[in-house]
Amino acid sequence: MLNSSLQQLGSALRAGKISSVELTQLYLGRIAELNPALNAYITLNPETSLDQARRADSLLAGGKAQPLTGIPIAQKDIFCAKGWRTTCGSKMLENFIAPYDAHVITQFNDAGAVNLGKTNMDEFAMGSSNETSYFGTVKNPWDRNAVPGGSSGGAACAVAARLCAAATGTDTGGSIRQPAALCGISGIKPTYGTVSRYGMIAFASSLDQAGPMARSAEDLALLLNVMTGFDERDSTSLQRDKEDYGRDLNKPLAGLRIGLPKEFFAEGLAQDVAGCVNAALDEYKKLGATIVDITLPNSRLAVPVYYVLAPAEASSNLSRYDGVRYGYRAPEYGDLTEMYENSRAQGFGAEVKRRIMIGTYVLSHGYYDAYYLQAQKIRRLIAQDFDDAFKLCDVIMGPTSPSTAFNLGEKGDDPVQMYLSDIYTIAVNLAGLPGMSIPAGFGTNGRPSGLQIIGNYFREAQMLNVAHQYQLATDWHSRQPDEI
Amino acid sequence: MSPNVNLANADVRKVARLARLGMTETEIESAREQLSGIFDLIAEMQAVDTNGITPMSHAQDVTQRLREDVVTETDQRELFQSLAPQYQGSPQVEAGLYLVPQVIE
Numbered sequence: 001m002l003n004s005s006l007q008q009l010g011s012a013l014r015a016g017k018i019s020s021v022e023l024t025q026l027y028l029g030r031i032a033e034l035n036p037a038l039n040a041y042i043t044l045n046p047e048t049s050l051d052q053a054r055r056a057d058s059l060l061a062g063g064k065a066q067p068l069t070g071i072p073i074a075q076k077d078i079f080c081a082k083g084w085r086t087t088c089g090s091k092m093l094e095n096f097i098a099p100y101d102a103h104v105i106t107q108f109n110d111a112g113a114v115n116l117g118k119t120n121m122d123e124f125a126m127g128s129s130n131e132t133s134y135f136g137t138v139k140n141p142w143d144r145n146a147v148p149g150g151s152s153g154g155a156a157c158a159v160a161a162r163l164c165a166a167a168t169g170t171d172t173g174g175s176i177r178q179p180a181a182l183c184g185i186s187g188i189k190p191t192y193g194t195v196s197r198y199g200m201i202a203f204a205s206s207l208d209q210a211g212p213m214a215r216s217a218e219d220l221a222l223l224l225n226v227m228t229g230f231d232e233r234d235s236t237s238l239q240r241d242k243e244d245y246g247r248d249l250n251k252p253l254a255g256l257r258i259g260l261p262k263e264f265f266a267e268g269l270a271q272d273v274a275g276c277v278n279a280a281l282d283e284y285k286k287l288g289a290t291i292v293d294i295t296l297p298n299s300r301l302a303v304p305v306y307y308v309l310a311p312a313e314a315s316s317n318l319s320r321y322d323g324v325r326y327g328y329r330a331p332e333y334g335d336l337t338e339m340y341e342n343s344r345a346q347g348f349g350a351e352v353k354r355r356i357m358i359g360t361y362v363l364s365h366g367y368y369d370a371y372y373l374q375a376q377k378i379r380r381l382i383a384q385d386f387d388d389a390f391k392l393c394d395v396i397m398g399p400t401s402p403s404t405a406f407n408l409g410e411k412g413d414d415p416v417q418m419y420l421s422d423i424y425t426i427a428v429n430l431a432g433l434p435g436m437s438i439p440a441g442f443g444t445n446g447r448p449s450g451l452q453i454i455g456n457y458f459r460e461a462q463m464l465n466v467a468h469q470y471q472l473a474t475d476w477h478s479r480q481p482d483e484i
Numbered sequence: 485m486s487p488n489v490n491l492a493n494a495d496v497r498k499v500a501r502l503a504r505l506g507m508t509e510t511e512i513e514s515a516r517e518q519l520s521g522i523f524d525l526i527a528e529m530q531a532v533d534t535n536g537i538t539p540m541s542h543a544q545d546v547t548q549r550l551r552e553d554v555v556t557e558t559d560q561r562e563l564f565q566s567l568a569p570q571y572q573g574s575p576q577v578e579a580g581l582y583l584v585p586q587v588i589e
Contacts, residue, residue, distance in 0.1 A: 038522040080585060084554075096567065097567065098561050099560065099564060099567065121579070146522055151521050191543070192542075192544070193543065193544055193546075197527075200579075206542060206543075207543055232549070232551065235548060235549065236542065236546070238544060284493070300528075301528065301529050301532065303525065304525055304526045304528045304529040307522060307526055308526055308529070315503060319504075322504070323563070323569055324568075324569060324576075324582050324584055325567070326564075326567040326568065326569065326584055327569065328569065329569030329570070329571060329576070331571075331572075333585065334585070334586050335587075336584055336585045336587050337504070338506070338585075339585055340504040341506035341522075341583065342506050343569075344503075344504055344506070345506035347509065349541060353505055353515075354515065354518060354519070354522075355500050355565070356487060356498065356517060357496070357503060357505070357519060358519065358522060358523075360499050360502050360503040361495075362501045364499065364502060365562055366532050370530070371526070373539055374529060374530065374532070374534060375529060376535075376539030376540055376541060377534035377537040377538070377539050377540070378529055378532055378534060379540040380537055380538060380539065380540035381532075381534070383540060383543070389538060414521075415518055415521065416524075416525050419522075419525070422579060431543060432542070432543020432544065433543075442510050451492060452559050457543075457544075466486070
């Protein structure tokens with residue numbers, strides 16, 4: 001049951017071979033057993049989950065089931081879910097009970113899915129190792145000395161350790177793809193504007209995008225079908241017709257043109273990761289694809305541009321945490337300014353404060369043109385590089401992350417080293433393109449390695465097709481950690 | 485204006501004040517070191533010629549939508565007030581308002 005695809009689970013549920021309550025209890029039991037060591041979940045409400053499962057069972061009994069009805073999904077703790085504690089990995093929101101549902105949560109509720117719990121994450125999604133969470137580090141299920149990646153580290157861990165059927169994540173600079181790569185699972189960040197940001201706690205609004213994390217491309221397609229769609233409550237939500245993201249899964253890949261950006265294979269890429277990517281490319285050639293050399297000349301600027309734009313937007317977004325209407329308020333203060341300063345100093349962790357400081361600085365008087373405006377201009381150059389590249393190829397491939405999972409604590413004291421671990425993912429967010437990561441083997445240390453697939457705007461169905469055909473030909477995605 | 489990446493503690497103190505982040509002198513010093521490292525990384529983009537390039541703020545060519553000027557929110561004051569922070573054991577609300585230290589004498 002734990003290794004069944006979502007489609008198989010749905011069929012078993014609809015055929016009455018298992019009930020949603022039984023399935024939910026199975027996962028809750030595994031969570032009780034394994035989560036104390038892995039720390040993938042911040043909040044569980046077993047009774048609430050089981051209530052949802054009972055409602056799903058009555059839908060199933062009444063023949064009113066949809067594809068995900070009764071399936072237990074882990075929600076990243078960045079999505080507000082009514083009545084659920086929603087912390088965003090921060091002390092600032094340690095006791096915040098969300099008064100409403102995020103659009104993504106509503107979509108899953110309407111589909112009859114079960115909310116299994118809220119997964120751990122880097123504080124306010126700022127981090128690449130899950131080590132900035134106020135609720136403790138998450139362990140990589142493949143090697144508990146390793147980070148799971150971040151910021152959706154709890155989600156990636158939960159999927160890899162079979163602590164949920166599938167999970168949600170969010171990706172501002174790589175936060176779905178990098179942890180998916182490091183934990184050996186599949187994850188997709190769709191085109192910016194495809195999934196509503198309503199009720200998804202804001203980090204950098206022009207880059208934040210939600211997406212699913214699961215064990216296969218086939219599962220991702222079913223999840224995307226539920227998560228996407230226009231929502232008038234998000235001003236950047238795109239008005240587009242609903243589509244079936246699984247419609248092209250079974251198309252053959254003959255004639256597919258895969259673009260390889262030479263910049264993704266330069267200095268800084270670990271040899272074992274490069275080896276996994278090259279082996280995957282050989283597999284694609286066997287499937288009928290051809291390789292095209294392309295160039296993304298401005299991609300080296302993606303990290304600097306990102307570390308201006310994302311902190312700038314974050315410093316503005318996080319100004320709402322002032323200790324007045326909700327969230328943490330310091331126990332001691334004199335005047336109003338001191339109340340703000342103490343509440344924010346005590347409620348935010350080091351990385352969040354660092355990014356607020358960067359953002360405040362680059363937006364401050366006299367520096368706006370040199371930093372923020374310059375970064376927005378280079379952002380366009382980066383997007384144009386992709387436009388040019390997609391004239392020569394259908395999808396772009398490369399590594400997701402420069403190395404396999406690093407050790408817990410390894411990059412803790414050096415923010416710049418940590419930032420560089422997202423060097424291949426960030427440009428995709430700046431351009432607003434869809435990007436995904438699928439498992440493509442293991443490094444010399446036995447930790448998983450990911451293949452990144454970047455598509456043109458709105459080409460998620462094609463990317464899922466490309467990923468699914470690889471997963472039919474290989475079995476990396478169905479490997480699981482020994483102890484699990 | 486070309487940006488000054490040689491941050492002094494006074495610059496960091498000023499930014500912390502603007503961001504309403506209380507910081508001790510030790511924290512200011514360590515923030516200065518780390519921010520300097522990050523600004524060295526960022527400095528790479530200063531040399532790029534961006535004359536004539538339009539800044540990009542959204543991935544799609546979209547404009548802000550307008551909607552009918554009608555009430556869409558319901559009154560949830562009580563629910564929202566129940567989330568107010570506590571101070572010395574009591575929620576900081578009164579008569580439907582939020583309580584903060586006195587600002588005007």
